[in-house]
Amino acid sequence: MSIMKRISLIFRSKANKALDRAEDPRETLDYSYQRQLDLLSKVRRGVADVATSRKRVELQVVQLEQQSAKLQDQAEKAIQMGREDLAREALTRKSGLNGQITELKAQHAQLQGEEEKLTLAQQRLQAKVEAFRTRKETIKATYTAAEAQTRINEAMSGIGEEMGDVGMAIQRAEDKTAQMQARAGAIDELIASGALDDASAINAGDDITRELEAMSSQADVELELARLKGTAIPAAQQPEAIEAPEPGEILAEEPAKQEAASDATKDA
Amino acid sequence: MIVRILGEGQFDVAEHALDRLNELDATLEAAVEAGDEAAFAGALAALLDGVRTAGVAHPLDSLDDSDLILPPSDATLDQVRQMLTEDGLIPG
Numbered sequence: 001m002s003i004m005k006r007i008s009l010i011f012r013s014k015a016n017k018a019l020d021r022a023e024d025p026r027e028t029l030d031y032s033y034q035r036q037l038d039l040l041s042k043v044r045r046g047v048a049d050v051a052t053s054r055k056r057v058e059l060q061v062v063q064l065e066q067q068s069a070k071l072q073d074q075a076e077k078a079i080q081m082g083r084e085d086l087a088r089e090a091l092t093r094k095s096g097l098n099g100q101i102t103e104l105k106a107q108h109a110q111l112q113g114e115e116e117k118l119t120l121a122q123q124r125l126q127a128k129v130e131a132f133r134t135r136k137e138t139i140k141a142t143y144t145a146a147e148a149q150t151r152i153n154e155a156m157s158g159i160g161e162e163m164g165d166v167g168m169a170i171q172r173a174e175d176k177t178a179q180m181q182a183r184a185g186a187i188d189e190l191i192a193s194g195a196l197d198d199a200s201a202i203n204a205g206d207d208i209t210r211e212l213e214a215m216s217s218q219a220d221v222e223l224e225l226a227r228l229k230g231t232a233i234p235a236a237q238q239p240e241a242i243e244a245p246e247p248g249e250i251l252a253e254e255p256a257k258q259e260a261a262s263d264a265t266k267d268a
Numbered sequence: 269m270i271v272r273i274l275g276e277g278q279f280d281v282a283e284h285a286l287d288r289l290n291e292l293d294a295t296l297e298a299a300v301e302a303g304d305e306a307a308f309a310g311a312l313a314a315l316l317d318g319v320r321t322a323g324v325a326h327p328l329d330s331l332d333d334s335d336l337i338l339p340p341s342d343a344t345l346d347q348v349r350q351m352l353t354e355d356g357l358i359p360g
Contacts, residue, residue, distance in 0.1 A: 002290065003297045004271075004315075007351050008337040011274075117275055124277050127328035135331060158331030161272065169275050172340070 015164040016157060024145050025152045029136040032156055036129045039163055043122045046170045050118060053177050053184070054111040060187055061104050067191075068097045079228045087228060091221045099217070100187065107180050114173045121169045128162045270326055270333070271319050275340035278332070279323030292318050300348055308345045316341050 071094040078087035135155045139148050269286065272278045281289070292315040299307035316338060326332065339348050 002293045003300065003348070003352070004289075004293050004336045004338060007339065007348075008334065010351065010353075011337045012333070120277075121275070124328055128331060131329040131331055154333075155331050157333050161334060161337075165272065165274050168340075172275075172342075 011164060012157070012161065015160040025149050026140050026143075026145055028156065029139060029152060032159065033129070033133060033136055036125070036132060036159060036163065039166060040122070040125055040129060043118060043125060043166055043170055046173055047115060047118045047122060050111055050115045050173055050177055053180060054108060054115060056184055057104050057108045057111060057180070060184060060191070061101055061108065063191055064097050064101050064104070064187075068094050068101065071097070075224075075228060079225075084225070084229070088221060088225055091224050091228075092218075095217050095220045095224075098220075104187070107183070110176065111180065114176055118169060118173050121166045125162055125166045128159055132159045269335045271323060271336045271338065272334035273316055273319060273338045273340065275342075276316075276320075277328070278326035278330075278334055279319055280326050281319060281323040285318075285322035289315065289318050289322070300345060300352075303345065305345055308348070312339065312343065312348075313341070 071090045075087040075090035075094070078084070078090060132155055135151075139151050139155070143151065269281050269283060270278050271281050271289075292311065296308070296311035296315050299311045319338065339351060343351075
């Protein structure tokens with residue numbers, strides 16, 4: 001049998017099994033309607049959850065882009081001071097960040113897609129639930145229990161199919177969002193730890209440095225380093241012009257720490 | 269004939285379009301049997317596009333059963349295999 005037919009049969013039999021049956025078939029209508037309303041609020045919550053995740057990812061992209069710009073700035077200043085080791089560290093971190101940003105943007109697009117799909121699913125279900133409610137009232141008013149059975153079956157199986165479909169859509173959106181939330185949590189922790197934004201804090205944790213190096217593209221770092229060294233040569237001839245570093249910048253670090261930093265990166 | 273694409277809704281498809289859809293369905297089935305991911309993705313996209321092109325949206329407020337039900341556009345081969353077993357299809 002064809003794929004289309006097999007899936008249709010299995011889907012329909014599962015959807016029918018999922019429906020509640022009451023002794024008086026007219027009560028079945030009320031049970032089912034209640035479940036439809038429950039599902040509607042579930043899909044509304046689903047839309048809200050996905051939107052929350054999407055906004056979180058948007059915020060992270062903004063934060064990481066700011067940090068990336070800051071690291072670029074730090075690398076330029078480090079080169080001007082002749083500190084290639086610090087510039088390399090900053091660029092390594094920046095390259096790692098850029099990888100994260102690309103991934104986050106892909107996730108953002110995916111979440112946006114899920115949000116749109118769920119919103120449409122909600123509209124479809126809403127229309128069907130409304131139609132079911134009208135049909136339910138008509139059936140209850142017009143028919144005896146015995147007469148109602150056929151009409152109830154028709155209405156029930158039509159709505160059951162939609163409910164099965166929407167149930168799956170919610171499930172899929174939840175699965176996708178859960179994966180992304182685990183990742184987003186890890187990125188929030190990295191941002192909170194400050195490990196991503198300060199290239200002078202090399203000794204803060206070697207495991208973090210190693211992780212950042214693993215994420216970065218070494219080729220990108222070398223390329224950009226060479227480019228910076230090229231552009232920085234004229235500036236390096238007048239070091240007095242950049243002698244007043246701002247607080248928190250790598251240049252503000254005391255020489256002893258920079259020495260240690262230099263040793264730490266020599267092997268990298 | 270009413271065809272549902274899961275995650276997208278129902279379409280009214282004219283009978284004369286069914287031959288073409290059955291061909292696409294056979295291609296999809298072969299890809300699933302063979303476990304060929306690339307062929308599967310192409311065949312599923314072609315089949316769903318065929319339904320969207322040949323069909324028009326069925327009224328949202330109808331309570332009609334679909335005659336045929338198709339996997340969602342982002343379904344993987346494994347997910348479709350799961351749909352073909354008793355356990356996989358409807359959560360809960």
